[in-house]
Amino acid sequence: MRASLLAALVLGATATVVGSASAHPEPEAVAEPVAVATPSSAAILKDDLDLVDARRAEAWHASRSEARSLLELRSHKRTSTATATPAPTTTPTATPTPAPTATATATATPAPTATATPTPVATSTATQPVSAPVVAASSTGFPNASTTGVPAGVTLTPSGSITISQDGTVIDGLQITGTVTVNANNVTVRRTLIKNTGSIPVRVNGKAFVMEDSEIDGQGGGNPAVAYSNYTLRRVNIHDVAEGPRISGGNVTIEASYIHNLLQVGSNHTDAVQSTGGSNIVLRGNTIQVNNPQTSTYGNAGFQYGEENSQIRNCTVDGNLFDGGNYTINGGGGGTTGAACTFLNNQFQRDFRYGPRGNLGPNTVWDSASNVWFDTKVSLG
Structure with missing residues (x-):
């Protein structure tokens, strides 16, 4: 009976060990205690149970070690996989996002806005039917359209013909379509355009x-552009008339002005400036061109003077640029010879028919040294 009980215990222990750790199947070793004489069955049973527990522990540690290795392997794989994930870091793809920086678009938007703002120049539109054009400066150093006439940018108010009867009146910034008649003293007209519709633009x-x-x-x-005495023209642009300013009665000064592009009307003797009598006459620093390049006409004279109406005294023609005419300077108007006029510091271009001067009477003073050709600065003699 003892033997069969021992065998059953050994068999149970062996089966347990085999199930938990197949790597250590040694059932024969358990049989050795059978040959050993033991004092009691309880001691033998205890020894056998201890052996079984030892082998179970050994098997448990083996299986736990194996499980730990498996976990470490899995953990290693996960780590490497996780490491690989950051590697493809598509973060660089985010870099293109700032590239389209919409900031550039925002910069463009304010630019046009600034351009539109200056449009408040609508103020001038309200009162600006015409504004004076900008003209290139003269290459001759003498007056031209850039230095005479209404200054560039001045706003002009439309008007019809006007008659001035109040002394001291000042007319400024008009565009007059018609004529101006002055029946008062000390009148001033400035920065004004007169588009003539009559026989005498300014009387x-x-x-x-x-x-x-x-x-x-x-x-x-x-015919004429301005008549007849007691006037001063300063930086005035006169053109497309049949006759320039006419002087009869004296007290006339024409300075820093531009008289040009005169028109031949019928059989008229076209003169840029003509005096038929008077005193205190001054022509100073003007450009006076009686010829018209557009119509290929010479005109009669740049300055025609004679004593048809009265004597000419105290007359000075100084520092002008002249061109055109049959004779550019023509004295002896009306067959008279007594006009007293002084010419100095003038320059002459060569677009005349006969010469730069003719018919000068005995009272004319001609300064040969200072009256010269424009192109060579050589004296006319």
Whole structure:
């Protein structure tokens, strides 16, 4: 009975060990205690149980070690996989996002806005039917369209013909379509464009009339452009008239002005400036061109003077640029020979028919040294 009980215990222990750790199947070793004489069955049973527990522990440690290795392997794989994940870091793809920086678009937007803002120049549109054009400066050093007439940028107010009867009146910044008649003294017209529609664009019946920084467009009429005495023209642009300013009675100064592009009307003797009598006459620092390159006409004279109406005294023609005419300077108007006029520091271009001067009377003073050709600066003699 003892033997069979021992065998059953050994068999149970062996089966347990085999199930938990197949790597250590040694059932024969358990049989050795059978040959050993033991004092009691309880001691033998205890020894056998201890052996079984030892082998179970050994098997448990083996299986736990194996499980730990498996976990470490899995953990290693996960780590490497996780490491691989950051590697493809598509973060660089995010870099293109700032590239389209919409900031550039924002910069472009304010630019056009600034351009639109200056449009408040609508103020001038409200009162600006016409504004004076910008013209290139003269290459001759003498007056031209850039230095005479209405200054660039001045706003002009439309007007019809005007008659001035109040002394001391000042007319400024008009565009007059028609004529101006002055029946008062000390009247000033400045920065004004006159588009002539009559026979005389400006007729002066008063005294001490001044026109400055203005323009007279004869529009094919105007004979003369300004009449007849007691006036000063300063930086005035006169063109497209049949006759320039006429002097009869004296007290006339024309300075820093531009008289040009005169028109031949019928059999008229076209003169840029003509005097038929008077005293205190001054032509200073002007460009006076009686010839018209557009119509290929010479005109009659740049300055025609004679004593048809009265004596000419105290007359000075100084520092002008002249061109055109049959004779550019023509004295002896009306067959008279007594006009007293002094010419000095003038320059002459060569677009005349006969010569730069002719018919000068005995009272004319001609300074040979200072009256010269424009192109060579050589004396006319």
